Amino acid sequence: MIYTITLNPTIDRLLYLEEVLTKEKNNRLESVAYDLGGKGHHGSYAMSKLEVENQALGFCGTTNKRQLEKILEQKNINHDLVDVYGKPTRESYVIVEKGVSGSILITERGYEVSSYDKSLLVDKIEEKVKPEDTVLIAGSMPPGFEIKDLEQLITLLNKIGCFIACDLSGEALKAAVKAGVNFIKPNRFEILELANHGQSLLDTVKELTKTIDYVIVSQGGSGSLCGHGNEFYQISPPTIVVKNDTGAGDCFVGSFLASLTQKKSFVDSLTFATACSASKVQHIDSTSFSVKDAQNLQKKVIVEKV
């Protein structure tokens, strides 16, 4: 069983522009749509789509609870969230420009969680997670959730003995690496926080794999640099037209962990996750991808030993 933990969930408000975003001009919207946000939820979506059993845990503000739950139900995501009373789940703004690759992501901070809210989440995790399970902690931490809370959470998971995957950044990523986890996926900006002064990207990855089972540095459209034990690969996706890259990394993480639990090899898991992510960026929303397309794209993924 895989559990995803989204500490700071969000509802994505997708803003589709008529043209390219320009300053000093009124940028008119063609349409507005809503989608699931939050890295953990996105991971759960990919796992569910790949028919790998999972459950989304984390917090949920009660003010707009129905809106978040409706999206989770539409996306077929099994979830068991801790209610945070009288607070609204934050929104993220995904700006998609007409005819431009990628997207622009703007995120709200989110509501403050209390000690009581945090204790309810810990209770749920203690009750559910077994040693054979995988737990993904992904995304930002809400106000009130401190680094020490994250450390306590990882310590608890290490005590249980499950596989711990993290998609975190900044201080949270540093703390996770220190506390001991099995998987990290920093992007090219986030990895800099972990590198020693003057250290090359590959050397940083090599150093990290001494203590972390799987280290994957995502490099946007250029693919990823991946390390596991003594194996290091540069993975390059096939050339595709990018419509919206928001959620691409989350799709990668969800598909990769789903593949690992299905006992696929490291390289197979990497190429399939890269292909799922390549399918995702061809869709205009934050989550959708096609498993069939991914299976075809996987054959075109380039694997270079480094």
Added chain:
Amino acid sequence: MIYTITLNPTIDRLLYLEEVLTKEKNNRLESVAYDLGGKGHHGSYAMSKLEVENQALGFCGTTNKRQLEKILEQKNINHDLVDVYGKPTRESYVIVEKGVSGSILITERGYEVSSYDKSLLVDKIEEKVKPEDTVLIAGSMPPGFEIKDLEQLITLLNKIGCFIACDLSGEALKAAVKAGVNFIKPNRFEILELANHGQSLLDTVKELTKTIDYVIVSQGGSGSLCGHGNEFYQISPPTIVVKNDTGAGDCFVGSFLASLTQKKSFVDSLTFATACSASKVQHIDSTSFSVKDAQNLQKKVIVEKV
């Protein structure tokens, strides 16, 4: 009495970023705030602040009516809007980057107005507007409000014999010029729609002032090129630090029309409106400006006869 007509009102959602907007990065928000949106409403705000009697007319969706009315009341804006049942007033997103001049504006299209909604607005205008009044039609037109509706509205106002000011763009601006109005304020993009092929900006303004009493081309931080009768001026604002330029043009229009009704001269009205607008851009929201600051800044506004 001045009436402002906002056909497609909006609630501004101000998104204050922690840093500069960057692609492929999570752009985190420092805070989110709400402000009055819609060019006509912004104009009314400036007039009210300058203690010139005015009333805001136009449409108002009932779904989030309380939210719009609360902002109008907070801003001290006398209003009498036509309810559009079961529709929400649209939102505009004003992105303000940390340490960067100006702002980025993204606007939703707005709800569709029906023939019935339009007839209620016309009834209100027929009942209220007198020959000695000024009417400002400002901003975009909502879906369902066609060019022919705008032409009919201007024809009605011409029949009443009031002073007609327009802050419109594209086809609406062209139609307004053709139907006959007393004031236009296109920006440097919008004026291009009215220029003959190869015509210089000054020649375009000279041509337009043959039929329009006041022609003002706003040029952002560079000021404005202004024509009235046989007088043509390049107006340059003092050098200032721009925090948020959204609403600057609307503040100019509101202050200029307020000054005209106070029987100030053309040049005095121009310099004061430029100063009000220069005060506005030093505030982080969409509307605020200081009358005292404007009075000081007015002395530094440069007027060049052209």
